[in-house]
Amino acid sequence: xxxxVNYAFPDNGWVEVIDxxxxxxxxxxxxxxxxxxxxxxxxxxNVWLSARDDDRVLIYDTxxxxxxxxLPARAPSGIFFTSRAQRTGF
Numbered sequence: 001x002x003x004x005v006n007y008a009f010p011d012n013g014w015v016e017v018i019d020x021x022x023x024x025x026x027x028x029x030x031x032x033x034x035x036x037x038x039x040x041x042x043x044x045x046n047v048w049l050s051a052r053d054d055d056r057v058l059i060y061d062t063x064x065x066x067x068x069x070x071l072p073a074r075a076p077s078g079i080f081f082t083s084r085a086q087r088t089g090f
Contacts, residue, residue, distance in 0.1 A: 002026070002062070004047060006035045015049065017065065027065050031058045039079035050076035 001020040006012065012034050017027040032051030039048045046068065049058045052075050059069035 004038055004062075006038060006049075009034075012036065029060070029065065031060070031067070032056065037076075037078045039081055042081065048079045050079055052077050 003018050003020055005016045005018060007014070013030060013032065015029045015031060015035055015038070016025045017029070018024065019026045031049050033053035034051060035049050036052050037050045040046070040062070041048075044062055047060050047062055049060065050073070051058055055072060055074055055076075057071045057073050057076050057079065058067055059071075060066065061068050
C-alpha cells in the first residue's frame with residue numbers, strides 16, 4: 001500500500017511515494033514544476049499530475065512509477081475525473 005504526496009512551494013517540483021506499512025519513502029519523482037494536483041484513475045492503475053508551470057499533465061503508472069503519457073495543458077491546476085465527480089455530487 002502506498003500514499004502519494006505532493007508539497008507546497010518551494011518544494012512542489014517533486015512527488016514522494018510512501019509505503020504505508022513501513023513508513024519509508026519508496027520513490028521520489030521529479031515530474032515537473034508546480035505539481036499542484038493528483039488524480040488517480042478509478043482502479044488506481046495510473047495517476048495524473050498537473051504540472052502548472054510546465055503547461056502539461058503527466059500520467060504515471062502507479063505500479064512501475066514510469067511516465068506513460070503527457071498532455072499539453074495551459075497552466076493546469078486541477079484534474080477531476082467524472083467517476084469522482086459523481087461520488088461528490090457534481
